[in-house]
Amino acid sequence: MTAPRLAVQSLSFYRQDRALVEDLSFALEPGELVGIIGPNGAGKSTLLKLLVDYHKPSQGSITLSGTPLAALGHRERARRISYMAQHSALALPFRVRDIIGLGAHSRLQGHLPTERALDQRVTELAEQLELTHLLERKLTELSGGENQLVQFARILMQQAPLMLLDEPTASLDIGHEAQLMNLLRRQCDRQHTALVALHNLNIAAVFCDRLLLIDKGRLIASGTPDQVITQANMAALYQQQVTVSKHPVTGTVTVLPIKQAPRPVPLHIHLIGGAGSTVALARWLLQRGVRVSGGIGHEQDSDTDFWAATGMAHSAVPAFAPIDQPAIEQAKALVESADLTIVCDFPIGAMNEGNLALAHYAQVLWLLEDDTEAAKQRFYSDRQAQAFAHLRHQGQTLTALAAIKQLSVRIAALTER
Amino acid sequence: MTRIFRNSLLVTLVLSGPLLLLMYLALGAVALPVAELLSVLKYALLADVDTARELFPRTSAILLHIRLPRALAALLAGSSLAIAGAAMQGLFRNPLASPDILGISAGSSLGAVLAITTGTALLHPLVLPAYAIVGALLSAALIYALALRSGTGQQLLFVILAGLALSSLLTGATSAALLLAEQYEISQFIFWTMGGLEGRMWPHVLWPAPFLVLFGSLLIRLATALDLISLGEENAHGMGLDVEQTRRRTLILCSVVTALAIAIAGPIGFIGLMVPHLVRILFGPNHRLLLPLSACLGAWLVLAADLIGRILIAPHEIKVGIITAILGGSYFIFLIVRLQRQGKLA
Numbered sequence: 001m002t003a004p005r006l007a008v009q010s011l012s013f014y015r016q017d018r019a020l021v022e023d024l025s026f027a028l029e030p031g032e033l034v035g036i037i038g039p040n041g042a043g044k045s046t047l048l049k050l051l052v053d054y055h056k057p058s059q060g061s062i063t064l065s066g067t068p069l070a071a072l073g074h075r076e077r078a079r080r081i082s083y084m085a086q087h088s089a090l091a092l093p094f095r096v097r098d099i100i101g102l103g104a105h106s107r108l109q110g111h112l113p114t115e116r117a118l119d120q121r122v123t124e125l126a127e128q129l130e131l132t133h134l135l136e137r138k139l140t141e142l143s144g145g146e147n148q149l150v151q152f153a154r155i156l157m158q159q160a161p162l163m164l165l166d167e168p169t170a171s172l173d174i175g176h177e178a179q180l181m182n183l184l185r186r187q188c189d190r191q192h193t194a195l196v197a198l199h200n201l202n203i204a205a206v207f208c209d210r211l212l213l214i215d216k217g218r219l220i221a222s223g224t225p226d227q228v229i230t231q232a233n234m235a236a237l238y239q240q241q242v243t244v245s246k247h248p249v250t251g252t253v254t255v256l257p258i259k260q261a262p263r264p265v266p267l268h269i270h271l272i273g274g275a276g277s278t279v280a281l282a283r284w285l286l287q288r289g290v291r292v293s294g295g296i297g298h299e300q301d302s303d304t305d306f307w308a309a310t311g312m313a314h315s316a317v318p319a320f321a322p323i324d325q326p327a328i329e330q331a332k333a334l335v336e337s338a339d340l341t342i343v344c345d346f347p348i349g350a351m352n353e354g355n356l357a358l359a360h361y362a363q364v365l366w367l368l369e370d371d372t373e374a375a376k377q378r379f380y381s382d383r384q385a386q387a388f389a390h391l392r393h394q395g396q397t398l399t400a401l402a403a404i405k406q407l408s409v410r411i412a413a414l415t416e417r
Numbered sequence: 418m419t420r421i422f423r424n425s426l427l428v429t430l431v432l433s434g435p436l437l438l439l440m441y442l443a444l445g446a447v448a449l450p451v452a453e454l455l456s457v458l459k460y461a462l463l464a465d466v467d468t469a470r471e472l473f474p475r476t477s478a479i480l481l482h483i484r485l486p487r488a489l490a491a492l493l494a495g496s497s498l499a500i501a502g503a504a505m506q507g508l509f510r511n512p513l514a515s516p517d518i519l520g521i522s523a524g525s526s527l528g529a530v531l532a533i534t535t536g537t538a539l540l541h542p543l544v545l546p547a548y549a550i551v552g553a554l555l556s557a558a559l560i561y562a563l564a565l566r567s568g569t570g571q572q573l574l575f576v577i578l579a580g581l582a583l584s585s586l587l588t589g590a591t592s593a594a595l596l597l598a599e600q601y602e603i604s605q606f607i608f609w610t611m612g613g614l615e616g617r618m619w620p621h622v623l624w625p626a627p628f629l630v631l632f633g634s635l636l637i638r639l640a641t642a643l644d645l646i647s648l649g650e651e652n653a654h655g656m657g658l659d660v661e662q663t664r665r666r667t668l669i670l671c672s673v674v675t676a677l678a679i680a681i682a683g684p685i686g687f688i689g690l691m692v693p694h695l696v697r698i699l700f701g702p703n704h705r706l707l708l709p710l711s712a713c714l715g716a717w718l719v720l721a722a723d724l725i726g727r728i729l730i731a732p733h734e735i736k737v738g739i740i741t742a743i744l745g746g747s748y749f750i751f752l753i754v755r756l757q758r759q760g761k762l763a
Contacts, residue, residue: 054654078657085651092510092647092702102645106657151652158656 003066005030005193006051006162011060013050013217020046021217024060028195030161033188035208036197037228039237043217044197045086048164051195052083064162078106082158086166086197088151093138096131096150097122103157125153129183144171152180156187163187163194169203181207201255205229213237229253231311243286245309258287265289265414269407270335270362272355273344276302281344284404286310288411293334296323296355323354335361342366342403343395348388349380356387365395368403426699430710434717441491441724442484446732449476449484457481482618489626490617490681491723491737492716495688497629497678499715501671502689503696503707504636507643508667509576512697515689516675519576520556520583522684525676526609527591528552534598542620546680553676556583557668611738612683614723625677632674633712639667640704647702685738687745688715695748718744 004027013021021043028034036044049055051062053069062069064080072080082103100122126132129149139147148171155163163184169177177200184194185207198204204211205225213221213228215237221228231244234255247254268291271278278294279302285292295315297304307314315331317323335341341362348356359365367388379385398406442458443449453476460469461481469477502515509519516522532538532548563579591609642663645653650660675689692715693707700706719737722744726735 049651052655054651074654074659075657078655081655083651083655085649085655088649088652092507092512093697094644094647094702098644098703099648102648102656105641105645151648154648154652154656164655 003063004028005065006195007061007063008051009061009063011047011050011062012058013046013055014058019217021050021057024214024217024219026212026219026222028162028193030191030193031188032209033185033194033196033207034210034212035204036195036212036214037199037201037204038214038220040199042214044214045166046217047214048083048166048195048197052081052164053077054083075106078158078160080160081162081164082155082160084151084155084163084165084168086170088147093140095135096137096139096142097126097135099139099150100125100135100153100157103154104159106158106160121157122153125156129153129156129179145173145176148172149176149180152183156183161192163192163196165194165196167197167199169198169200177203201229201234202252205252205254206250225253229255231309235311243310246305263289263415264291265411267291267340267411267414268293268338270294270338270341271344272296272335272341272359273346274298274301274303274352274355275346277344277346278303279306281342281400281403282306282310282312285407286312289415290411293338295331295334296327296352296358298352320351322351323358325354328354328358331358332361335359336363338363340364340366342368343391344368345370345378345400347378347380348384353384353387356384356391359391360394362395365391366403367391367395367397368400369397370399423700427710430717431713434713437717437720437724438488438492441488441720442480444724445479445484445727447475447479449479454480461485486619486622487614487617487723488720489622490614491720493622493626493629494612494614494678494682494685495692495719496712496716497633497674498685498688499692499711499718500633500636500708501674501678502715503693503704503711504639504643504667504671505689506693507647507702507704507707508664508671510647510649511577512694513577513690514580515693516553516671517684517686517689518584519560519580520587521553521560521672521675522679522686522689523584523587523591524556525549525553525672525679526684527587527594528555528676529680530591530594530598530609534594542624546625546677549680550673550676552587553672553679554669556587557672559583561664561668608683610684611736611742612679612685613736613738614682614719615734615736617682621681625681629674629677632670632677636667636670636674637705637708637712639663639670640708643667643704643708682719683738685719685741687741687748688719691741691745691748692718694752 006028008027009025011021011024012019024047036047038044046055050057064072069077101118104118104121123132123135126135129152131149131153134142134146134150139150142150148168152168155165169180172180181203184196188194196208208225210223211225211228212219213233221233229244234242234244241258242255243258244253244255246252265288269285271282271292271294274297282292282294293313294303294307297307297314297316298319298321299316300319304314304316313334315327315334317327335358341359341364343355343359343365345368379388439451443451443454453473457469457473457477457480460466466477466481498516505514505516505519506512508514528548528551529545532545538545560576560580560583563575588610595609642658645656645658646660646663654660693711696707696710696714700710719741722740723737726737726740729735
């Protein structure tokens with residue numbers, strides 16, 4: 001087996017006794033596009049600067065295809081790694097064409113490509129990036145976004161197999177952001193490797209093969225975007241200010257900010273339901289800071305997906321499996337500990353009738369029922385209808401609207417305290 | 418600006434030099450006939466100075482002993498200060514950096530003055546320039562240390578502020594040293610604070626010339642490195658440049674070149690600031706062109722300034738430093754007005 005293109009072993013970097021990077025280990029293979037994500041000040045930029053040998057590590061090792069990074073000369077390193085810093089100086093009015101050409105610096109010694117060949121390559125690159133109209137302009141006249149694209153063109157000019165980019169899309173509009181990431185993707189399809197610090201998590205989820213989640217210099221999680229961008233991880237890092245879900249069109253994980261972070265309300269509500277019946281109410285409650293749990297659902301059901309995506313405590317059984325006694329035993333604790341359990345309006349058959357048994361454990365039970373006529377068709381057999389009728393004695397039956405009204409009053413009272 | 422215009426401007430600039438030199442040699446308190454002047458130069462170039470002396474005794478005397486060394490001093494000092502300024506501006510990525518503003522000039526003036534006041538300058542002709550170089554290097558080291566201390570974002574601002582402060586401090590020290598010195602003369606004072614070319618003889622000029630040519634060429638060899646560093650040190654590092662080495666080399670070379678120029682002609686102001694700036698506006702910031710052209714234009718400019726100083730109120734002279742200060746000051750006022758009109762800082 002050949003050595004990975006980049007291997008990092010127990011890498012640490014201290015400055016004035018403060019650990020900026022601590023005990024990081026990971027490896028990158030050819031063809032991979034890997035994102036580094038994490039909150040501001042997590043150590044993303046510092047890590048990239050260590051990997052390009054701009055900072056010297058305090059501990060640990062960095063190897064490139066088996067060769068220690070520190071053993072490489074400046075030029076040799078630049079032939080293997082290109083690096084795009086977060087900021088680039090803008091004070092002197094260089095022409096865009098010259099700047100992109102500078103990217104070839106490390107390749108220029110020895111077999112020197114002619115001035116003409118270099119110019120040709122710059123022109124080609126500019127066409128690819130749709131920068132042709134900027135080539136004769138001065139760097140100082142460009143907008144922040146244009147400048148970033150020019151710097152990216154310079155990196156591509158360097159043709160190094162490993163590319164390190166620090167927030168390359170920070171001041172790009174969404175169109176150019178996608179353009180740049182697609183170009184990077186294409187480079188990786190040609191067996192280049194890219195490690196990119198990104199603050200836009202959605203971009204990271206869409207384009208990266210793998211993500212490294214870093215906080216306070218430590219590796220918190222690594223894996224596919226689905227494995228790394230979870231509600232639990234995001235909630236821990238971004239103080240519950242974001243919500244994670246799957247995008248219905250692209251199928252990638254999506255992170256959205258939550259408008260005004262709810263202050264947690266000391267209220268635990270358990271929702272029982274299926275076929276999407278709990279989603280609206282669960283979202284409504286979560287947005288108000290109520291602790292919500294759910295179950296028992298079926299895996300791949302829209303309710304269960306929502307509970308998982310939002311990081312709610314929940315229990316579920318495999319798709320098309322009945323809710324049996326062991327599952328009820330497992331879910332019992334959630335229901336018993338809830339201040340209120342709500343059975344939503346959903347069709348009940350043999351597969352999920354166990355939920356009615358579960359509802360018996362509720363401290364306080366609400367049964368949502370919006371249309372008494374339609375309610376007759378909720379049950380596939382009399383057995384379930386009887387079980388439900390039995391529950392009516394234990395709990396209170398009300399419409400969803402009435403439930404929301406009562407809950408509003410209760411949450412308001414709890415919030416004021 | 419079109420390429421043709423730029424190229425013709427380039428040719429004009431380079432070619433106007435010899436013409437200017439001829440004017441410089443011919444004009445002055447005593448005007449020399451151009452035909453005689455050319456003959457003397459021809460004989461001198463053929464290493465037949467005796468014939469020239471015989472044929473044109475007056476022209477030969479003035480030309481060979483006064484004007485030629487003085488012209489050479491002007492050319493050397495002008496090109497050195499301008500090239501050092503251009504390199505410093507590239508290194509600090511700031512068009513306001515220069516040996517003057519960063520205190521390197523003041524450091525080397527103080528060194529030279531200390532050599533005079535302590536009397537060590539009399540021991541050997543190389544003592545004074547050595548003091549000047551040490552003074553320049555010490556100031557450069559101080560600025561360098563300060564540049565490394567501050568964070569990347571504010572580095573430049575701190576360097577410029579520190580340079581200004583250091584510059585005032587050292588200029589003050591130079592004045593004090595001169596005032597306390599027994600050999601104190603007002604002309605010395607003006608020479609070491611303002612620069613001048615009067616009384617520059619062959620011994621003043623000949624020994625630093627090869628060093629200046631050598632170090633100047635070494636600076637020009639750093640052109641690509643300076644291009645890279647203008648993108649920021651992190652990016653330059655990423656492109657395979659040894660940033661630390663470039664920084665060290667540039668600062669040392671600039672300090673030495675500045676110190677030698679000052680040993681020849683005193684700290685002639687504004688050349689290091691104004692000339693690269695002008696060249697950048699005309700020909701762009703590419704250092705491979707900027708450094709040699711700055712050297713060229715700096716040489717012509719000091720020559721022209723001294724010519725003006727010599728003929729304006731002849732037989733009295735205005736010191737070259739005064740002329741360049743007036744030129745430089747006016748240039749910057751013009752620049753500020755222009756930038757205000759464009760609404761930006763280029």
